[in-house]
Amino acid sequence: MLRQRVLSALWFVPLSVSLILIGGVPYALGVGIMLLIAGWELDGVFRKAGYGTFRPVLYGGISALALIPLTIGQLPIFLTVTLLLVAAALGMMGGYGRGETAAVLHFGFTLVGVFYLGWLGGHLIWLRTFPNGELWTLIGVLAIGVGDAGAYFVGSAIGRHKLAPLLSPGKTWEGYLGGVVFATLTAFGLAILATLLGRAVSPPMAALIGMAGGIFSPLGDLAMSVVKRAAGVKHFSLILAGHGGVLDRIDSILFGVPICVYLLLLLG
Numbered sequence: 001m002l003r004q005r006v007l008s009a010l011w012f013v014p015l016s017v018s019l020i021l022i023g024g025v026p027y028a029l030g031v032g033i034m035l036l037i038a039g040w041e042l043d044g045v046f047r048k049a050g051y052g053t054f055r056p057v058l059y060g061g062i063s064a065l066a067l068i069p070l071t072i073g074q075l076p077i078f079l080t081v082t083l084l085l086v087a088a089a090l091g092m093m094g095g096y097g098r099g100e101t102a103a104v105l106h107f108g109f110t111l112v113g114v115f116y117l118g119w120l121g122g123h124l125i126w127l128r129t130f131p132n133g134e135l136w137t138l139i140g141v142l143a144i145g146v147g148d149a150g151a152y153f154v155g156s157a158i159g160r161h162k163l164a165p166l167l168s169p170g171k172t173w174e175g176y177l178g179g180v181v182f183a184t185l186t187a188f189g190l191a192i193l194a195t196l197l198g199r200a201v202s203p204p205m206a207a208l209i210g211m212a213g214g215i216f217s218p219l220g221d222l223a224m225s226v227v228k229r230a231a232g233v234k235h236f237s238l239i240l241a242g243h244g245g246v247l248d249r250i251d252s253i254l255f256g257v258p259i260c261v262y263l264l265l266l267l268g
Helices: 002-022 024-048 055-070 075-097 103-128 133-158 173-196 203-231 246-266
Strands: 162-164 168-172
Touching (some): 002 024, 002 133, 024 055, 024 103, 024 246, 075 103, 103 133, 133 168, 133 173, 133 203, 133 246, 162 173, 162 203, 173 203
Antiparallel strands (some): 162 168
16 A cells, blocks of 8 residues: 555656646646545545535536636625635535435535535645745645655554544544644745755745645545545545545545635735
8 A cells, every 4th residue: 555655656756846846827727626636536436425515516616616716806706706616505406406405415515525626626736826936836735745655654653542543543643743743844844945045935934834734634534534535435536546536536625725825815
């Protein structure tokens, strides 16, 4: 399993870093494709649990909300959300009219997928548009990723006290704290490196960003663990050898990156 994870990381991590550094349309397109794959995985797990989504609204909504950070002003945000709600409601009414008694639940699951993946995932694109956005995106994403790996190794080595035994029996408090430390140090180290290369990035602010990401990102993993347990599956898919699906890899990032975005805005 560890060997498969390493082999997958050898192409997945360089590809992700390259897209972040390139930015622009290639980066936005890469994030969009990643979120749509995650949407396909989430829809599949919902269906295994006996439910489903209105797929056109799900995929269209994820794409629309993810691209909102590329627009200017509040009107595109409110207009897009309004149209999504109307489209989902129409899907619910049409499904119920065809005799789908679970149409109301499908309405709810569609909106969960749209906002969870599209809205939260859109912060990845928004963060890239900040001043020094490529650096802050790298710091946030890599800190969360290293923190996640650090939590796994620390928990495996010395983990004794269960963090959430009903949701994810393998997670421990020791691993959680180790992940926070790894995320903080990673962010701080990357900022130091950027500073040495002549880029104006504050190492203390980066450390704070990494710490916040390390603290909050596991919530995304736990939330998706509930979905998988309800559906009786271990992974969202098997696209990434050793890792499971795309959503298995980005569930922590979807919670951690928005925290980084708002903390950066708060700190100016």
